[in-house]
Amino acid sequence: MTGTQYMAPPRSARPPGAVARWKWGEEPWLAAVAVAFTVAQLVLVRPTLGLGWDETVYISQVSGHAPAAFFSAPRARGVSLLVAPVTSWSSSTTLLRVYLALLSGLGMYLALRAWRGLFPVHVLALAGALSASLWVTLFYGPQAMPNLWVAFAALAAVGCFLRAQADRTRSAPAWGLGAGAALMALMRPTDAVWVSLPLLVALVAVRRWRHGRLLLALAAGLVAGASEWVVEAYVSFGGLAQRLSDGSRIQGGLGWNNAVGDQLRSLGGRTLCRPCAGAMPNTAVTLWWFALPVLAVLGLVVAVRARRAAPVVLPGVCAVSAAVPYLFLIGYAAPRFLLPVYALLSLPVAVALVHLVTVPRGRLRPLVVAAVAIGLLGHLAIQAVVLGHVVDRTTASHESWARIAERLHRDGVRTPCLITGSDAAAPPVPIAFYTGCASADTGGHNENTTAAALVSTARQEPVAVLTADGAKPPSYARSWHPVHLAGRVDAYLAPGPRNGLGA
Numbered sequence: 001m002t003g004t005q006y007m008a009p010p011r012s013a014r015p016p017g018a019v020a021r022w023k024w025g026e027e028p029w030l031a032a033v034a035v036a037f038t039v040a041q042l043v044l045v046r047p048t049l050g051l052g053w054d055e056t057v058y059i060s061q062v063s064g065h066a067p068a069a070f071f072s073a074p075r076a077r078g079v080s081l082l083v084a085p086v087t088s089w090s091s092s093t094t095l096l097r098v099y100l101a102l103l104s105g106l107g108m109y110l111a112l113r114a115w116r117g118l119f120p121v122h123v124l125a126l127a128g129a130l131s132a133s134l135w136v137t138l139f140y141g142p143q144a145m146p147n148l149w150v151a152f153a154a155l156a157a158v159g160c161f162l163r164a165q166a167d168r169t170r171s172a173p174a175w176g177l178g179a180g181a182a183l184m185a186l187m188r189p190t191d192a193v194w195v196s197l198p199l200l201v202a203l204v205a206v207r208r209w210r211h212g213r214l215l216l217a218l219a220a221g222l223v224a225g226a227s228e229w230v231v232e233a234y235v236s237f238g239g240l241a242q243r244l245s246d247g248s249r250i251q252g253g254l255g256w257n258n259a260v261g262d263q264l265r266s267l268g269g270r271t272l273c274r275p276c277a278g279a280m281p282n283t284a285v286t287l288w289w290f291a292l293p294v295l296a297v298l299g300l301v302v303a304v305r306a307r308r309a310a311p312v313v314l315p316g317v318c319a320v321s322a323a324v325p326y327l328f329l330i331g332y333a334a335p336r337f338l339l340p341v342y343a344l345l346s347l348p349v350a351v352a353l354v355h356l357v358t359v360p361r362g363r364l365r366p367l368v369v370a371a372v373a374i375g376l377l378g379h380l381a382i383q384a385v386v387l388g389h390v391v392d393r394t395t396a397s398h399e400s401w402a403r404i405a406e407r408l409h410r411d412g413v414r415t416p417c418l419i420t421g422s423d424a425a426a427p428p429v430p431i432a433f434y435t436g437c438a439s440a441d442t443g444g445h446n447e448n449t450t451a452a453a454l455v456s457t458a459r460q461e462p463v464a465v466l467t468a469d470g471a472k473p474p475s476y477a478r479s480w481h482p483v484h485l486a487g488r489v490d491a492y493l494a495p496g497p498r499n500g501l502g503a
Helices: 024-044 053-060 078-087 093-113 121-132 135-140 147-166 172-187 189-205 212-236 240-250 260-266 283-305 310-328 335-358 364-410 428-435 451-458
Strands: 418-421 438-440 463-468 481-486 489-493
Touching (some): 024 093, 024 121, 024 135, 024 364, 053 078, 053 428, 078 093, 093 121, 093 147, 121 335, 135 335, 147 310, 147 335, 172 212, 189 212, 189 310, 212 240, 260 283, 260 310, 260 335, 283 310, 283 335, 283 364, 310 335, 364 428, 418 428, 451 463
Parallel strands (some): 418 463
Antiparallel strands (some): 481 489
16 A cells, blocks of 8 residues: 555545545444543543533533523633533533533544545544544543534534535535534634634635535534624623623733743643743653644645645644634633644544555564554553543542532531632632532622622622632621631631521
Protein backbone atom coordinates (compact mmCIF):
# COMPACT_ATOMS: atom_id res chain seq x y z
CA MET A 1 0.00 0.00 0.00
CA THR A 2 1.44 3.41 -0.92
CA GLY A 3 0.93 6.69 0.83
CA THR A 4 -1.45 7.89 -1.89
CA GLN A 5 -3.82 4.99 -1.32
CA TYR A 6 -5.01 5.80 2.18
CA MET A 7 -8.63 5.88 1.00
CA ALA A 8 -10.64 3.09 -0.51
CA PRO A 9 -11.37 2.35 -3.27
CA PRO A 10 -8.23 3.53 -5.14
CA ARG A 11 -8.53 6.83 -6.94
CA SER A 12 -8.59 5.10 -10.33
CA ALA A 13 -11.93 3.57 -9.40
CA ARG A 14 -13.78 6.88 -8.92
CA PRO A 15 -13.37 10.56 -9.74
CA PRO A 16 -11.83 12.94 -7.21
CA GLY A 17 -14.36 14.06 -4.62
CA ALA A 18 -16.66 11.07 -5.00
CA VAL A 19 -17.90 9.26 -1.91
CA ALA A 20 -16.94 5.61 -1.56
CA ARG A 21 -19.68 3.06 -0.96
CA TRP A 22 -20.12 2.41 2.75
CA LYS A 23 -20.50 -1.18 3.89
CA TRP A 24 -22.80 -1.93 6.81
CA GLY A 25 -20.25 -4.43 8.06
CA GLU A 26 -17.97 -1.49 8.85
CA GLU A 27 -20.39 0.04 11.37
CA PRO A 28 -19.20 -2.06 14.35
CA TRP A 29 -15.77 -0.44 14.19
CA LEU A 30 -17.16 3.01 14.83
CA ALA A 31 -19.57 1.65 17.41
CA ALA A 32 -16.65 -0.02 19.19
CA VAL A 33 -14.82 3.32 19.45
CA ALA A 34 -17.95 4.99 20.85
CA VAL A 35 -18.55 2.19 23.38
CA ALA A 36 -14.91 2.26 24.49
CA PHE A 37 -15.16 6.03 24.92
CA THR A 38 -18.26 5.66 27.09
CA VAL A 39 -16.79 2.87 29.22
CA ALA A 40 -13.54 4.80 29.72
CA GLN A 41 -15.51 7.78 31.02
CA LEU A 42 -17.43 5.68 33.51
CA VAL A 43 -14.28 3.93 34.74
CA LEU A 44 -11.77 6.79 34.76
CA VAL A 45 -13.84 9.89 35.53
CA ARG A 46 -16.15 8.34 38.18
CA PRO A 47 -19.91 8.79 37.95
CA THR A 48 -19.88 10.12 41.53
CA LEU A 49 -17.75 13.14 40.59
CA GLY A 50 -19.49 16.21 42.00
CA LEU A 51 -20.70 19.11 39.90
CA GLY A 52 -18.33 21.92 38.95
CA TRP A 53 -18.94 25.67 39.11
CA ASP A 54 -20.05 26.10 35.48
CA GLU A 55 -22.08 22.92 35.63
CA THR A 56 -24.12 24.19 38.56
CA VAL A 57 -24.95 27.34 36.59
CA TYR A 58 -26.22 25.37 33.59
CA ILE A 59 -28.03 22.72 35.64
CA SER A 60 -29.67 25.19 38.01
CA GLN A 61 -31.58 26.67 35.09
CA VAL A 62 -33.61 23.46 34.73
CA SER A 63 -33.31 21.90 38.17
CA GLY A 64 -35.79 21.66 41.01
CA HIS A 65 -32.91 21.26 43.47
CA ALA A 66 -31.93 24.94 43.69
CA PRO A 67 -32.95 28.31 42.24
CA ALA A 68 -31.42 29.31 38.91
CA ALA A 69 -27.99 30.91 39.23
CA PHE A 70 -27.10 34.14 37.44
CA PHE A 71 -26.66 33.46 33.71
CA SER A 72 -23.91 35.69 32.34
CA ALA A 73 -23.68 37.10 28.82
CA PRO A 74 -21.29 34.57 27.18
CA ARG A 75 -23.31 31.52 28.22
CA ALA A 76 -25.90 29.78 26.03
CA ARG A 77 -28.81 27.56 27.03
CA GLY A 78 -27.80 24.48 25.04
CA VAL A 79 -26.30 22.56 27.95
CA SER A 80 -29.33 23.27 30.12
CA LEU A 81 -31.58 21.77 27.44
CA LEU A 82 -29.22 18.82 27.09
CA VAL A 83 -29.41 17.87 30.78
CA ALA A 84 -33.07 18.77 31.35
CA PRO A 85 -34.38 15.21 30.70
CA VAL A 86 -32.53 14.14 33.88
CA THR A 87 -32.10 17.22 36.07
CA SER A 88 -35.72 18.33 35.77
CA TRP A 89 -36.79 15.41 37.96
CA SER A 90 -33.67 14.01 39.64
CA SER A 91 -30.85 15.53 41.69
CA SER A 92 -28.64 12.44 41.33
CA THR A 93 -25.19 13.39 40.08
CA THR A 94 -24.39 9.75 39.34
CA LEU A 95 -27.44 9.41 37.11
CA LEU A 96 -26.52 12.60 35.29
CA ARG A 97 -22.93 11.42 34.72
CA VAL A 98 -24.07 8.08 33.32
CA TYR A 99 -26.62 9.81 31.08
CA LEU A 100 -24.01 12.22 29.70
CA ALA A 101 -21.42 9.47 29.22
CA LEU A 102 -23.91 7.43 27.17
CA LEU A 103 -25.00 10.51 25.25
CA SER A 104 -21.44 11.59 24.47
CA GLY A 105 -20.65 8.08 23.25
CA LEU A 106 -23.59 8.36 20.88
CA GLY A 107 -22.39 11.81 19.84
CA MET A 108 -18.95 10.43 19.03
CA TYR A 109 -20.48 7.65 16.93
CA LEU A 110 -22.77 9.97 14.94
CA ALA A 111 -20.00 12.51 14.35
CA LEU A 112 -17.68 9.83 12.92
CA ARG A 113 -20.47 8.26 10.91
CA ALA A 114 -21.08 11.58 9.17
CA TRP A 115 -17.77 10.92 7.37
CA ARG A 116 -18.76 7.52 6.01
CA GLY A 117 -17.53 7.03 2.48
CA LEU A 118 -15.04 9.89 2.70
CA PHE A 119 -12.46 7.81 4.57
CA PRO A 120 -12.07 4.07 5.07
CA VAL A 121 -13.34 2.79 8.38
CA HIS A 122 -9.89 2.20 9.89
CA VAL A 123 -9.00 5.90 9.40
CA LEU A 124 -12.28 7.02 10.98
CA ALA A 125 -11.90 4.61 13.89
CA LEU A 126 -8.33 5.77 14.49
CA ALA A 127 -9.41 9.43 14.34
CA GLY A 128 -12.13 8.75 16.89
CA ALA A 129 -9.74 6.88 19.17
CA LEU A 130 -7.17 9.68 18.99
CA SER A 131 -9.72 12.31 19.94
CA ALA A 132 -11.44 10.18 22.59
CA SER A 133 -8.20 9.25 24.35
CA LEU A 134 -7.21 12.83 25.22
CA TRP A 135 -7.61 13.48 28.93
CA VAL A 136 -9.63 16.61 28.24
CA THR A 137 -12.10 14.71 26.02
CA LEU A 138 -12.58 11.96 28.58
CA PHE A 139 -12.87 14.41 31.46
CA TYR A 140 -15.58 16.50 29.83
CA GLY A 141 -17.49 13.62 28.24
CA PRO A 142 -19.76 13.07 31.27
CA GLN A 143 -19.87 16.74 32.29
CA ALA A 144 -22.58 19.31 31.67
CA MET A 145 -20.35 21.58 29.60
CA PRO A 146 -20.77 22.79 25.99
CA ASN A 147 -17.36 22.44 24.34
CA LEU A 148 -17.36 18.73 23.55
CA TRP A 149 -20.80 19.06 21.99
CA VAL A 150 -19.50 21.85 19.78
CA ALA A 151 -16.71 19.44 18.78
CA PHE A 152 -19.12 16.64 17.86
CA ALA A 153 -21.39 19.03 15.96
CA ALA A 154 -18.47 20.61 14.11
CA LEU A 155 -17.09 17.23 13.05
CA ALA A 156 -20.52 16.08 11.85
CA ALA A 157 -21.27 19.35 10.05
CA VAL A 158 -18.01 19.36 8.06
CA GLY A 159 -18.47 15.69 7.13
CA CYS A 160 -22.03 16.29 5.95
CA PHE A 161 -20.88 19.34 3.99
CA LEU A 162 -18.34 17.25 2.06
CA ARG A 163 -20.76 14.39 1.46
CA ALA A 164 -23.37 16.82 0.15
CA GLN A 165 -20.82 18.37 -2.20
CA ALA A 166 -19.84 14.94 -3.50
CA ASP A 167 -23.43 13.81 -4.13
CA ARG A 168 -25.89 16.64 -4.70
CA THR A 169 -28.77 14.29 -5.39
CA ARG A 170 -29.17 13.39 -1.73
CA SER A 171 -30.83 15.66 0.80
CA ALA A 172 -29.76 13.85 3.99
CA PRO A 173 -26.25 15.39 4.14
CA ALA A 174 -27.72 18.89 3.81
CA TRP A 175 -30.04 18.17 6.73
CA GLY A 176 -27.03 16.87 8.66
CA LEU A 177 -25.11 20.08 7.95
CA GLY A 178 -28.01 22.17 9.19
CA ALA A 179 -28.41 20.05 12.33
CA GLY A 180 -24.69 20.25 13.11
CA ALA A 181 -24.67 24.02 12.67
CA ALA A 182 -27.77 24.35 14.87
CA LEU A 183 -26.23 22.26 17.66
CA MET A 184 -23.01 24.29 17.58
CA ALA A 185 -24.92 27.56 17.77
CA LEU A 186 -27.19 26.25 20.51
CA MET A 187 -24.17 25.35 22.64
CA ARG A 188 -21.84 28.27 21.87
CA PRO A 189 -22.98 30.73 19.18
CA THR A 190 -19.62 32.45 18.81
CA ASP A 191 -17.79 29.13 18.40
CA ALA A 192 -20.31 28.14 15.73
CA VAL A 193 -19.45 31.26 13.74
CA TRP A 194 -15.71 30.57 13.84
CA VAL A 195 -16.11 26.91 12.85
CA SER A 196 -18.59 27.72 10.08
CA LEU A 197 -16.66 30.62 8.59
CA PRO A 198 -14.56 28.47 6.20
CA LEU A 199 -17.70 26.62 5.09
CA LEU A 200 -19.47 29.90 4.33
CA VAL A 201 -16.43 31.19 2.43
CA ALA A 202 -16.22 27.96 0.43
CA LEU A 203 -19.90 28.11 -0.48
CA VAL A 204 -19.59 31.69 -1.70
CA ALA A 205 -16.07 31.96 -3.09
CA VAL A 206 -15.31 28.52 -4.55
CA ARG A 207 -17.22 28.15 -7.81
CA ARG A 208 -17.40 24.37 -7.86
CA TRP A 209 -18.63 24.35 -4.26
CA ARG A 210 -21.40 26.92 -4.70
CA HIS A 211 -24.53 25.13 -3.61
CA GLY A 212 -27.67 27.09 -2.78
CA ARG A 213 -29.27 24.33 -0.75
CA LEU A 214 -26.16 23.89 1.40
CA LEU A 215 -25.83 27.63 1.95
CA LEU A 216 -29.46 27.73 3.04
CA ALA A 217 -29.00 24.68 5.31
CA LEU A 218 -25.91 26.13 6.99
CA ALA A 219 -27.43 29.59 7.46
CA ALA A 220 -30.75 28.18 8.68
CA GLY A 221 -28.97 25.91 11.15
CA LEU A 222 -26.92 28.77 12.60
CA VAL A 223 -29.96 31.01 12.88
CA ALA A 224 -32.11 28.30 14.45
CA GLY A 225 -29.46 27.39 17.02
CA ALA A 226 -28.60 30.98 17.94
CA SER A 227 -32.12 32.40 17.88
CA GLU A 228 -32.80 31.88 21.60
CA TRP A 229 -29.45 33.47 22.49
CA VAL A 230 -30.19 36.49 20.29
CA VAL A 231 -33.74 36.92 21.64
CA GLU A 232 -32.43 36.66 25.19
CA ALA A 233 -29.86 39.35 24.36
CA TYR A 234 -32.66 41.81 23.68
CA VAL A 235 -34.83 40.66 26.58
CA SER A 236 -32.17 40.49 29.32
CA PHE A 237 -28.95 42.18 28.16
CA GLY A 238 -29.96 45.36 26.37
CA GLY A 239 -29.47 44.07 22.84
CA LEU A 240 -27.14 41.86 20.83
CA ALA A 241 -24.30 44.40 20.69
CA GLN A 242 -24.49 44.89 24.47
CA ARG A 243 -24.46 41.15 25.12
CA LEU A 244 -21.41 40.72 22.90
CA SER A 245 -19.74 43.62 24.68
CA ASP A 246 -20.57 42.18 28.10
CA GLY A 247 -19.26 38.80 26.99
CA SER A 248 -16.01 40.37 25.84
CA ARG A 249 -15.62 42.19 29.15
CA ILE A 250 -16.23 39.03 31.18
CA GLN A 251 -13.55 37.26 29.15
CA GLY A 252 -11.05 40.01 29.92
CA GLY A 253 -11.61 42.07 26.77
CA LEU A 254 -11.34 40.41 23.38
CA GLY A 255 -8.39 41.61 21.36
CA TRP A 256 -4.88 40.55 20.49
CA ASN A 257 -3.76 38.19 23.27
CA ASN A 258 -1.22 35.47 22.67
CA ALA A 259 -2.67 32.62 24.75
CA VAL A 260 -0.57 29.84 23.20
CA GLY A 261 1.60 29.61 26.30
CA ASP A 262 -1.49 29.63 28.50
CA GLN A 263 -2.94 26.69 26.59
CA LEU A 264 0.33 24.81 26.99
CA ARG A 265 0.27 25.39 30.75
CA SER A 266 -3.30 24.13 30.94
CA LEU A 267 -2.34 20.81 29.32
CA GLY A 268 -0.81 19.70 32.61
CA GLY A 269 -4.29 19.37 34.08
CA ARG A 270 -5.43 22.91 34.83
CA THR A 271 -9.09 23.03 33.88
CA LEU A 272 -9.03 26.83 34.02
CA CYS A 273 -5.83 28.82 33.66
CA ARG A 274 -6.84 32.34 34.76
CA PRO A 275 -4.53 33.93 35.62
CA CYS A 276 -2.18 31.59 33.84
CA ALA A 277 1.18 31.77 35.60
CA GLY A 278 3.67 29.20 36.78
CA ALA A 279 5.99 26.77 35.07
CA MET A 280 5.20 24.82 31.94
CA PRO A 281 4.27 21.14 32.36
CA ASN A 282 6.82 18.43 31.70
CA THR A 283 7.78 18.25 28.02
CA ALA A 284 6.37 14.71 27.81
CA VAL A 285 2.92 16.10 28.68
CA THR A 286 2.94 18.72 25.92
CA LEU A 287 4.81 16.82 23.21
CA TRP A 288 1.61 15.62 21.53
CA TRP A 289 0.46 19.24 21.18
CA PHE A 290 3.52 20.08 19.08
CA ALA A 291 3.21 16.86 17.07
CA LEU A 292 -0.43 17.63 16.24
CA PRO A 293 0.16 20.32 13.56
CA VAL A 294 3.12 18.42 12.11
CA LEU A 295 1.07 15.26 11.61
CA ALA A 296 -1.87 17.29 10.30
CA VAL A 297 0.35 18.86 7.63
CA LEU A 298 1.69 15.42 6.73
CA GLY A 299 -1.88 14.19 6.37
CA LEU A 300 -2.59 17.11 4.06
CA VAL A 301 0.44 16.28 1.90
CA VAL A 302 -0.69 12.66 1.66
CA ALA A 303 -4.19 13.76 0.68
CA VAL A 304 -2.92 16.14 -2.00
CA ARG A 305 -0.79 13.39 -3.51
CA ALA A 306 -3.83 11.14 -3.55
CA ARG A 307 -5.88 13.87 -5.28
CA ARG A 308 -8.29 13.67 -2.34
CA ALA A 309 -7.37 16.89 -0.58
CA ALA A 310 -10.82 18.25 0.31
CA PRO A 311 -11.70 15.73 3.10
CA VAL A 312 -8.42 16.62 4.84
CA VAL A 313 -8.03 20.30 3.97
CA LEU A 314 -11.51 21.43 5.01
CA PRO A 315 -11.51 20.03 8.58
CA GLY A 316 -7.98 21.39 8.96
CA VAL A 317 -9.02 24.88 7.88
CA CYS A 318 -12.09 24.79 10.14
CA ALA A 319 -9.86 23.69 13.02
CA VAL A 320 -7.50 26.63 12.45
CA SER A 321 -10.46 29.01 12.32
CA ALA A 322 -11.91 27.55 15.54
CA ALA A 323 -8.53 27.91 17.28
CA VAL A 324 -8.01 31.60 16.48
CA PRO A 325 -10.15 33.15 19.26
CA TYR A 326 -8.77 30.84 21.95
CA LEU A 327 -5.13 31.16 20.96
CA PHE A 328 -4.97 34.83 20.02
CA LEU A 329 -8.02 36.79 21.20
CA ILE A 330 -8.48 36.00 24.92
CA GLY A 331 -6.00 36.40 27.74
CA TYR A 332 -6.49 33.09 29.54
CA ALA A 333 -6.94 29.42 28.73
CA ALA A 334 -8.93 26.30 29.43
CA PRO A 335 -8.08 23.06 27.61
CA ARG A 336 -11.76 22.39 26.85
CA PHE A 337 -11.86 25.48 24.59
CA LEU A 338 -9.87 23.61 21.93
CA LEU A 339 -11.91 20.40 21.91
CA PRO A 340 -13.47 21.25 18.50
CA VAL A 341 -9.96 21.83 17.15
CA TYR A 342 -8.73 18.45 18.36
CA ALA A 343 -11.79 16.65 16.95
CA LEU A 344 -11.37 18.21 13.50
CA LEU A 345 -7.61 17.65 13.36
CA SER A 346 -8.00 14.00 14.36
CA LEU A 347 -8.84 13.14 10.74
CA PRO A 348 -5.69 14.49 9.02
CA VAL A 349 -3.61 13.12 11.91
CA ALA A 350 -5.15 9.66 11.43
CA VAL A 351 -4.39 9.87 7.71
CA ALA A 352 -0.77 10.73 8.51
CA LEU A 353 -0.36 7.86 10.98
CA VAL A 354 -1.84 5.34 8.56
CA HIS A 355 0.54 6.66 5.90
CA LEU A 356 3.52 6.31 8.22
CA VAL A 357 2.87 2.64 9.01
CA THR A 358 1.96 1.57 5.45
CA VAL A 359 4.51 3.35 3.22
CA PRO A 360 7.84 1.85 4.41
CA ARG A 361 9.00 -1.34 2.71
CA GLY A 362 11.21 -4.21 3.77
CA ARG A 363 13.03 -4.11 7.10
CA LEU A 364 12.17 -0.47 7.71
CA ARG A 365 8.46 -1.12 7.99
CA PRO A 366 8.48 -3.09 11.28
CA LEU A 367 10.71 -0.43 12.83
CA VAL A 368 8.36 2.40 11.83
CA VAL A 369 5.29 0.47 12.98
CA ALA A 370 6.97 -0.24 16.32
CA ALA A 371 7.99 3.41 16.73
CA VAL A 372 4.46 4.66 16.02
CA ALA A 373 2.96 2.05 18.34
CA ILE A 374 5.36 2.94 21.17
CA GLY A 375 4.66 6.62 20.66
CA LEU A 376 0.90 6.08 20.80
CA LEU A 377 1.12 3.85 23.88
CA GLY A 378 3.30 6.40 25.64
CA HIS A 379 0.85 9.13 24.71
CA LEU A 380 -2.06 7.11 26.10
CA ALA A 381 -0.19 6.47 29.34
CA ILE A 382 0.59 10.16 29.82
CA GLN A 383 -3.02 11.15 29.10
CA ALA A 384 -4.23 8.60 31.66
CA VAL A 385 -1.85 9.94 34.32
CA VAL A 386 -2.91 13.54 33.74
CA LEU A 387 -6.57 12.53 33.77
CA GLY A 388 -6.10 10.73 37.09
CA HIS A 389 -4.55 13.82 38.68
CA VAL A 390 -7.34 16.06 37.33
CA VAL A 391 -10.07 13.74 38.60
CA ASP A 392 -8.47 13.44 42.05
CA ARG A 393 -8.01 17.19 42.42
CA THR A 394 -11.52 17.95 41.12
CA THR A 395 -13.06 15.32 43.40
CA ALA A 396 -11.35 16.83 46.44
CA SER A 397 -12.56 20.32 45.53
CA HIS A 398 -16.15 19.25 44.97
CA GLU A 399 -16.20 17.16 48.15
CA SER A 400 -15.13 20.23 50.11
CA TRP A 401 -18.11 22.13 48.68
CA ALA A 402 -20.39 19.28 49.76
CA ARG A 403 -18.96 19.40 53.32
CA ILE A 404 -19.54 23.14 53.44
CA ALA A 405 -23.14 22.63 52.31
CA GLU A 406 -23.69 20.01 55.02
CA ARG A 407 -22.33 22.37 57.70
CA LEU A 408 -24.55 25.19 56.44
CA HIS A 409 -27.54 22.86 56.69
CA ARG A 410 -26.64 22.07 60.31
CA ASP A 411 -26.51 25.79 61.05
CA GLY A 412 -30.01 26.33 59.73
CA VAL A 413 -29.28 27.49 56.18
CA ARG A 414 -32.00 25.63 54.31
CA THR A 415 -34.30 26.26 51.39
CA PRO A 416 -35.38 28.96 50.77
CA CYS A 417 -32.04 30.60 51.47
CA LEU A 418 -29.36 32.72 49.82
CA ILE A 419 -25.56 32.49 49.75
CA THR A 420 -23.17 35.20 48.65
CA GLY A 421 -19.45 35.92 48.72
CA SER A 422 -16.63 36.94 46.42
CA ASP A 423 -13.65 34.69 47.20
CA ALA A 424 -12.65 32.05 44.65
CA ALA A 425 -11.67 29.76 47.54
CA ALA A 426 -15.31 29.82 48.67
CA PRO A 427 -17.29 30.16 45.42
CA PRO A 428 -20.89 31.03 46.30
CA VAL A 429 -22.48 29.71 43.07
CA PRO A 430 -21.60 25.99 43.40
CA ILE A 431 -21.83 26.00 47.21
CA ALA A 432 -25.28 27.57 46.97
CA PHE A 433 -26.35 24.88 44.51
CA TYR A 434 -25.03 22.11 46.77
CA THR A 435 -26.93 23.69 49.68
CA GLY A 436 -30.11 24.16 47.67
CA CYS A 437 -29.95 27.95 47.99
CA ALA A 438 -30.04 30.86 45.59
CA SER A 439 -26.72 32.61 44.91
CA ALA A 440 -26.08 36.32 44.60
CA ASP A 441 -23.14 38.63 44.01
CA THR A 442 -22.80 42.37 44.56
CA GLY A 443 -19.86 42.72 42.16
CA GLY A 444 -17.76 41.03 39.52
CA HIS A 445 -18.91 39.08 36.47
CA ASN A 446 -21.95 37.63 38.26
CA GLU A 447 -23.25 40.85 39.81
CA ASN A 448 -27.00 40.51 40.20
CA THR A 449 -27.93 42.22 43.47
CA THR A 450 -27.04 44.97 45.95
CA ALA A 451 -26.03 45.04 49.60
CA ALA A 452 -29.36 46.62 50.50
CA ALA A 453 -31.23 43.82 48.75
CA LEU A 454 -29.22 41.19 50.64
CA VAL A 455 -30.00 42.83 53.99
CA SER A 456 -33.68 42.95 53.06
CA THR A 457 -33.64 39.27 52.05
CA ALA A 458 -31.95 38.36 55.35
CA ARG A 459 -35.08 39.51 57.21
CA GLN A 460 -37.13 36.87 55.43
CA GLU A 461 -34.84 33.86 54.93
CA PRO A 462 -31.41 32.55 55.93
CA VAL A 463 -28.53 34.41 54.26
CA ALA A 464 -24.86 33.41 54.50
CA VAL A 465 -21.81 35.39 53.40
CA LEU A 466 -18.81 33.17 52.61
CA THR A 467 -15.23 34.27 53.23
CA ALA A 468 -11.86 32.53 53.07
CA ASP A 469 -8.44 32.79 54.71
CA GLY A 470 -9.69 34.98 57.55
CA ALA A 471 -10.94 37.75 55.28
CA LYS A 472 -13.44 40.18 56.77
CA PRO A 473 -17.02 40.09 55.53
CA PRO A 474 -18.58 43.12 53.80
CA SER A 475 -19.67 45.92 56.13
CA TYR A 476 -23.33 44.94 56.14
CA ALA A 477 -22.48 41.48 57.53
CA ARG A 478 -19.84 42.29 60.15
CA SER A 479 -22.34 41.98 62.98
CA TRP A 480 -23.64 38.64 61.71
CA HIS A 481 -22.88 35.33 63.40
CA PRO A 482 -19.47 33.87 62.35
CA VAL A 483 -19.22 30.12 61.70
CA HIS A 484 -16.19 28.12 60.61
CA LEU A 485 -17.29 25.78 57.83
CA ALA A 486 -14.33 23.75 56.54
CA GLY A 487 -10.66 24.28 55.77
CA ARG A 488 -10.08 27.92 54.87
CA VAL A 489 -13.77 28.81 54.57
CA ASP A 490 -15.92 30.70 57.07
CA ALA A 491 -19.45 32.04 56.90
CA TYR A 492 -21.32 34.93 58.44
CA LEU A 493 -24.98 34.06 59.04
CA ALA A 494 -27.64 36.73 59.18
CA PRO A 495 -29.63 36.78 62.46
CA GLY A 496 -33.22 35.68 61.95
CA PRO A 497 -35.87 33.39 63.37
CA ARG A 498 -35.52 30.74 60.67
CA ASN A 499 -31.85 29.96 61.32
CA GLY A 500 -32.24 29.86 65.10
CA LEU A 501 -30.01 32.88 65.76
CA GLY A 502 -32.76 35.16 66.99
CA ALA A 503 -34.34 38.19 65.41
